[in-house]
Amino acid sequence: xxxxxxxxxxxxxxxxxxxxxxxxxxxxxxxxxxxxxxxxxxxxxxxxxxxxxxxxxxxxxxxxxxxxxxxxxxxxxxxxxxxxxxxxxxxxxxxxxxxxxxxxxxxxxxxxxxxxxxxxxxxxxxxxxxxxxxxxxxxxxxxxxxxxxxxxxxxxxxxxxxxxxxxxxxxxxxxxxxxxxxxxxxxxxxxxxxxxxxxxxxxxxxxxxxxxxxxxxxxxxxxxxxxxxxxxxxxxxxxxxxxxxxxxxxxxxxxxxxxxx
Amino acid sequence: xxxxxxxxxxxxxxxxxxxxxxxxxxxxxxxxxxxxxxxxxxxxxxxxxxxxxxxxxxxxxxxxxxxxxxxxxxxxxxxxxxxxxxx
Numbered sequence: 001x002x003x004x005x006x007x008x009x010x011x012x013x014x015x016x017x018x019x020x021x022x023x024x025x026x027x028x029x030x031x032x033x034x035x036x037x038x039x040x041x042x043x044x045x046x047x048x049x050x051x052x053x054x055x056x057x058x059x060x061x062x063x064x065x066x067x068x069x070x071x072x073x074x075x076x077x078x079x080x081x082x083x084x085x086x087x088x089x090x091x092x093x094x095x096x097x098x099x100x101x102x103x104x105x106x107x108x109x110x111x112x113x114x115x116x117x118x119x120x121x122x123x124x125x126x127x128x129x130x131x132x133x134x135x136x137x138x139x140x141x142x143x144x145x146x147x148x149x150x151x152x153x154x155x156x157x158x159x160x161x162x163x164x165x166x167x168x169x170x171x172x173x174x175x176x177x178x179x180x181x182x183x184x185x186x187x188x189x190x191x192x193x194x195x196x197x198x199x200x201x202x203x204x205x206x207x208x209x210x211x212x213x214x215x216x217x218x219x220x221x222x223x224x225x226x227x228x229x230x231x232x233x234x235x236x237x238x239x240x241x242x243x244x245x246x247x248x249x250x251x252x253x254x255x256x257x258x259x260x261x
Numbered sequence: 262x263x264x265x266x267x268x269x270x271x272x273x274x275x276x277x278x279x280x281x282x283x284x285x286x287x288x289x290x291x292x293x294x295x296x297x298x299x300x301x302x303x304x305x306x307x308x309x310x311x312x313x314x315x316x317x318x319x320x321x322x323x324x325x326x327x328x329x330x331x332x333x334x335x336x337x338x339x340x341x342x343x344x345x346x347x348x
Contacts, residue, residue: 028348030348031302031348032302032304035345036345036348088341088342088345089341089342091342092335092338092339092341164342173266173270175262175347178346178347182346244263244266244288246266246282246284246285246288249281249282249285251289254286255321257281257285258278258283258285258321259321260279
């Protein structure tokens with residue numbers, strides 16, 4: 001059993017993820033938007049994933065089974081990110097969600113087959129330092145599947161955010177904070193693709209540290225996007241004129257102006 | 262997001278009336294529906310556009326108020342992502 005700062009950080013992320021999930025769900029209920037509920041589910045999966053990583057720190061003999069669960073949860077979170085893009089950016093528009101969903105299902109089935117094969121061949125409790133070919137092959141296949149699905153989801157999320165951003169960037173009636181939010185989402189996509197790419201590296205302290213750092217940054221970024229502190233919104237909106245002058249007009253003035261030719 | 266300002270601008274381009282007055286009529290329609298313009302969500306706004314906004318537009322003599330209301334509903338769907346972003 002090894003409980004160091006990294007374990008505490010993972011534990012911290014999982015606890016925070018549950019809190020953030022609850023707060024995002026409350027927002028989703030208020031806004032009555034499926035996309036917000038889906039983001040809440042993504043946070044919950046991030047929390048579960050961090051807990052899976054904690055279980056390996058506590059008992060390294062659980063490496064193979066934990067790694068399998070970690071990859072599966074990662075893939076499921078990408079599916080939910082795909083659903084988020086569909087429900088956020090493609091309402092009333094044609095969306096490629098069915099094709100993307102099919103690719104994900106194929107990836108999920110393949111990953112389950114590889115994982116079960118690895119567990120059957122190496123045993124569920126293969127430790128992380130054991131160089132077993134079956135476990136290694138399973139890892140490589142899982143990483144490839146994860147990277148492909150990651151590129152699809154985050155590439156799609158990036159493209160949808162960019163198109164949506166381009167539609168509103170010149171609109172003076174849209175808060176600067178919302179424009180910044182689009183940019184932060186695009187940054188989050190790049191971070192998650194980097195996270196998927198470095199999984200190709202061999203198991204090392206550098207890989208672990210970089211993964212933890214990227215997960216942490218991505219988590220903080222997503223939290224700032226969906227639960228922004230007021231200082232951040234105020235800072236982003238520093239040049240935006242929040243005031244709606246129509247609120248100061250009387251009903252008679254509004255009606256009179258509407259009836260003018 | 263300030264929905265009165267945002268949709269007021271869209272409405273003013275559609276019916277060629279002053280932007281401020283259009284923002285005002287959107288605000289009044291929201292209030293007619295018993296909602297707060299600062300906190301209204303997309304589902305409530307959908308109802309407002311097809312009911313109280315349509316009535317308000319008819320009352321001020323806008324031609325084809327029904328078509329304008331439909332246009333506003335389509336603009337609402339088109340800008341769905343903005344409501345997600347501002348949630």
